[in-house]
Amino acid sequence: MASPAFEAAQGALERNAGMERWNARGALQLALMDAGLEAANITAAQMKVVVDRLLPKQLQSQKVVDVPGACEKVRDALNMLGDDARADSPDRVFSRLAG
Amino acid sequence: MAAIPLLCVVVYMVASGVVGVRLIARARQSRGVPELLAGMSYVAAPALGYPLAILTPMLSNRAIAAPLYVIGETLLVFGCCCFLFFTVKVFRPGAQWAIWSAALGSAVLIWCGFGITHAYLITSTVDECAALAKIPLAVMVLLLMLSYIWTALEGLRYYRMMRKRMALGLADAVVTNRFLLWGFSGLTSLAWISVSAFCLAAGANIGSDPLPVTATSVGGIVNTVFLVLIFMPPPAYTRWLERLARSNALATV
Numbered sequence: 001m002a003s004p005a006f007e008a009a010q011g012a013l014e015r016n017a018g019m020e021r022w023n024a025r026g027a028l029q030l031a032l033m034d035a036g037l038e039a040a041n042i043t044a045a046q047m048k049v050v051v052d053r054l055l056p057k058q059l060q061s062q063k064v065v066d067v068p069g070a071c072e073k074v075r076d077a078l079n080m081l082g083d084d085a086r087a088d089s090p091d092r093v094f095s096r097l098a099g
Numbered sequence: 100m101a102a103i104p105l106l107c108v109v110v111y112m113v114a115s116g117v118v119g120v121r122l123i124a125r126a127r128q129s130r131g132v133p134e135l136l137a138g139m140s141y142v143a144a145p146a147l148g149y150p151l152a153i154l155t156p157m158l159s160n161r162a163i164a165a166p167l168y169v170i171g172e173t174l175l176v177f178g179c180c181c182f183l184f185f186t187v188k189v190f191r192p193g194a195q196w197a198i199w200s201a202a203l204g205s206a207v208l209i210w211c212g213f214g215i216t217h218a219y220l221i222t223s224t225v226d227e228c229a230a231l232a233k234i235p236l237a238v239m240v241l242l243l244m245l246s247y248i249w250t251a252l253e254g255l256r257y258y259r260m261m262r263k264r265m266a267l268g269l270a271d272a273v274v275t276n277r278f279l280l281w282g283f284s285g286l287t288s289l290a291w292i293s294v295s296a297f298c299l300a301a302g303a304n305i306g307s308d309p310l311p312v313t314a315t316s317v318g319g320i321v322n323t324v325f326l327v328l329i330f331m332p333p334p335a336y337t338r339w340l341e342r343l344a345r346s347n348a349l350a351t352v
Contacts, residue, residue, distance in 0.1 A: 036261060054267075090257050091257075091261065093133045096125065096129055
C-alpha cells in the first residue's frame with residue numbers, strides 16, 4: 001500500500017500532467033528508486049525533495065509538456081498534507097535502536 | 100589456548116545481554132515493537148538460552164541439569180523466533196509472504212527445540228543424545244542460516260537505498276552505516292554457524308577442532324564489535340562517520 005504522500009503526488013500528476021494512472025505511478029516509482037525511497041512509507045517532506053530533484057527527468061522521458069508546471073502542482077498537493085510519518089520505516093526503527 | 104575461544108563467546112554473550120536489556124528498556128519508553136523483539140531476541144538466545152543449553156548437559160546432577168536445559172532450549176527457540184519477526188516487522192511489515200515465512204520458520208524452530216530437548220531428556224549418554232537429536236539439530240542450524248541470510252540481505256539492500264538518500268540529504272550517515280553493520284553482522288553469524296555446521300556434519304568435534312574453535316572465537320568477537328557499533332556506538336565513531344559523510348558530500352559538489 002502506498003503512503004498518502006505517494007497517493008497525493010500520483011493524483012496531482014494524473015490531474016495536471018495529463019498522465020494515466022499507471023504512467024504516473026511508474027514515473028514516481030522510478031524517481032523513488034533513484035532516491036532510494038519506498039512508496040509504502042515515503043513522507044511528504046521526502047517526496048518534495050524527489051519532486052525537486054528527480055521527478056522532472058522522469059516526466060521529460062514521459063513527454064510531459066509542462067514539466068515545471070506539473071511539478072508545481074505536485075508540490076501544492078504535498079503542501080496540503082501534514083507530516084504523515086505514520087508507519088514505522090526501517091530507517092526510523094534503526095535510528096531508535098541506539099542512542 | 101582453550102580459554103581464548105571461551106572468553107570470546109562469553110564476551111559476545113555479555114554484550115548481547117547488555118544490548119538486549121537496553122533495547123527492552125527503550126521499547127518500554129517508545130512502545131516500539133521492533134525494539135522489543137530485538138531486545139527479547141538478544142536476551143533470550145545468545146545471552147541466556149545458548150549458554151544454558153551448552154553448559155547444563157555438562158552438569159553431573161541430572162535433577163538440576165534437566166530443567167535448566169529445558170529452560171535454555173526454550174529461551175533459545177523463543178529468541179530465534181523473535182529475531183525472525185524482527186526482520187519481518189522492520190523490513191517487510193506488510194508482506195504476507197514474509198509474515199507467513201516467519202510463522203512457518205517459528206513453527207519449525209519449536210519442533211526442532213522440542214526434538215532436541217526430548218532427545219536430551221530420554222537419553223543418558225552424549226552419543227545417544229547426539230544421534231537422536233541429529234535431524235532436529237540439522238534443521239535448526241539450517242533455519243538459523245536462512246534467517247541470517249535473510250536479515251543480512253535486507254540490511255545490505257536498505258544500506259544501498261540509504262546511500263542514495265544520503266546523496267539527496269535525506270538520510271543520516273550514522274543510521275545509514277547501521278544498516279551496513281547489520282548486514283555484516285548477519286553475514287558474520289552465517290559464516291560462524293556455517294563453519295560449525297560443516298564441521299559437525301563432517302564428524303568433527305566443534306569444541307576442540309581448530310577450525311570450528313577459531314570460527315567461533317572470531318565470530319563471537321567480531322559480532323560483539325558489530326553489536327557495540329550498531330546499538331551503543333562510541334561518540335568518536337559517530338563523529339568519524341559524520342566527518343566522512345561531510346567530506347564525501349563536499350567531494351561530490
